[in-house]
Amino acid sequence: MDWDGLRRELGDWYERVRRDLPWRRTRDPYAIWVSEVMLQQTRVKTVIPYYERFLERFPDVAVLAGADLQAVYKLWEGLGYYSRARHLHAAAGMIMAQMGGRVPSDPQVLRRLPGIGDYIAAAVLSIAFDQPFAVVDGNVKRVLARVFLMETPVNHPPGHARFQTVADRLLDREQPGRHNQALMELGALVCTPKRPLCPQCPWTAHCRALQSGAVPDFPRRVKPRRPGEQFWVAGAVLKKGRLLLTRRPDRGLLAGLWEFPCDRMDGAADPAADCAAMVRRQVGLHCAPPQHLVTVRHAYTHFKLRMALYLCPWQGGRVRLDGPDHFDWVRPDQLDRLPLHGAVHKALPALLQALRGQ
DNA sequence: GAAACGTGGAT
DNA sequence: TATCCAAGTTT
Structure with a gap:
């Protein structure tokens, strides 16, 4: 050689x-x-x-x-x-x-x-x-x-x-x-x-x-295994014209980025009720029956996501976090100050349109 | 050492 | 729509 x-x-x-x-x-x-x-x-x-x-x-x-x-x-x-x-x-x-x-x-x-x-x-x-x-x-x-x-x-x-x-x-x-x-x-x-x-x-x-x-x-490759699919429900809690954003922990998926409170759905016969329960669990708030806004698809390296976003009118309670490490009430026109992840960006237009229609 | 970890462009 | 895959590192 x-x-x-x-x-x-x-x-x-x-x-x-x-x-x-x-x-x-x-x-x-x-x-x-x-x-x-x-x-x-x-x-x-x-x-x-x-x-x-x-x-x-x-x-x-x-x-x-x-x-x-x-x-x-x-x-x-x-x-x-x-x-x-x-x-x-x-x-x-x-x-x-x-x-x-x-x-x-x-x-x-x-x-x-x-x-x-x-x-x-x-x-x-x-x-x-x-x-x-x-x-x-x-x-x-x-x-x-x-x-x-x-x-x-x-x-x-x-x-x-x-x-x-x-x-x-x-x-x-x-x-x-x-x-x-x-x-x-x-x-x-x-x-x-x-x-x-x-x-x-x-x-x-x-x-x-x-x-x-x-x-x-060439080159040779080993076959990658198929990524599975996950279903998440996200709730945009609206209180006095402001939206509740939460920050993901500084480790793991999408570390440090902001989003609407969300979680994996557990099979959910009733996604809207599941969303309300998720909001209570993650941020300790009570909300009126959530209204479905949009469902977005997003592909990560190791799984595919379908995330359903709901509008959740605040009804009562103070924020108590279980999962996220920070929260903030944000005016819709100031959402761009926070780093948001891709799935949130995909769902945002539907939310902003719904807010304008109110 | 396998699995987790994002996104967008090309095909 | 589905799949591939791009100047890899951490756990």
């Missing part, structure tokens, strides 16, 4: 075609780090506007560390995987408190920060600090699987180490940052999951999948 040839051809190709992305215009370790966190399981096109806003609002570690977590969540709204925002904020605090305000360049130290795993550590160390660590992300696995005809499934954790081994051997230790980005760029632009553009690939002379006509069969 001509490793030097591979590295050179990849590097030359990258210099020719590389996209001008915002995080490629800086060597600031903080900015690189933020971009890598946002890019986790998220498309470049989606990330760009979030990245621009984030760097404008939180230009360095000190500003981020001093910000309210809620403000960070608000900026993260709609990007998904909200624990990333919490971890980023927490890590910034640790960097200020323990590391002199500088993103650490020591692999052991960096790797211990929350939200920084093997991939992000390697990316930051190579791109911002020129250290020889090879990244292994979805792009890299796909490219390696094809070029080396690797049978290892790319979506099965036990096989990850095999890809890391190959990536380590392939790494250009002279220009590790450029090399890592080039390999990912190749996966993103040419060696794509579907309909790869092999004629444009710098590695056609080396690719074993191409030579054996097996490109469409």
Whole structure:
């Protein structure tokens, strides 16, 4: 295997075609780090506007560390995987408190920060600090699987180490940052999951999948299991023109985001009554018979959701929380101040229309 | 080590 | 409409 040839051809190709992305215009370790966190399981096109806003609002570690977590969540709204925002904020605090305000360049130290795993550590160390660590992300696995005809499934954790081994051997230790980005760029632009553009690939002379006509069969994947379906009922409690919003705990699904009190339905022959009972249980309020507004569908990674939203006129009681960790009575025109999750955003137009009609 | 963890675009 | 899947990490 001509490793030097591979590295050179990849590097030359990258210099020719590389996209001008915002995080490629800086060597600031903080900015690189933020971009890598946002890019986790998220498309470049989606990330760009979030990245621009984030760097404008939180230009360095000190500003981020001093910000309210809620403000960070608000900026993260709609990007998904909200624990990333919490971890980023927490890590910034640790960097200020323990590391002199500088993103650490020591692999052991960096790797211990929350939200920084093997991939992000390697990316930051190579791109911002020129250290020889090879990244292994979805792009890299796909490219390696094809070029080396690797049978290892790319979506099965036990096989990850095999890809890391190959990536380590392939790494250009002279220009590790450029090399890592080039390999990912190749996966993103040419060696794509579907309909790869092999004629444009710098590695056609080396690719074993191409030579054996097996490109469409690689990479291998294990079959994911079907996500189940959940049914939730949500109640928009209305009192004197204000809506009750609750905040989800800082762990688990949609951590830290705001929503109308909601819960899974337990089979519910009578969803409206179930909603009223849910409101009593979750926030301790009594309401008039709930009126169905809309049912939205939403797909999460591991289950599908159908959420029925009801309008629940307040009748009595003071808020006592069981589940959510905060609440607020919000005027409908101020809902956009809170970070809300996708299902709530889908249901919101129906609610606002109903309120206007009252 | 399997499962949890979001969302939107492409097909 | 259903499925795939994208610059992964945590528990």
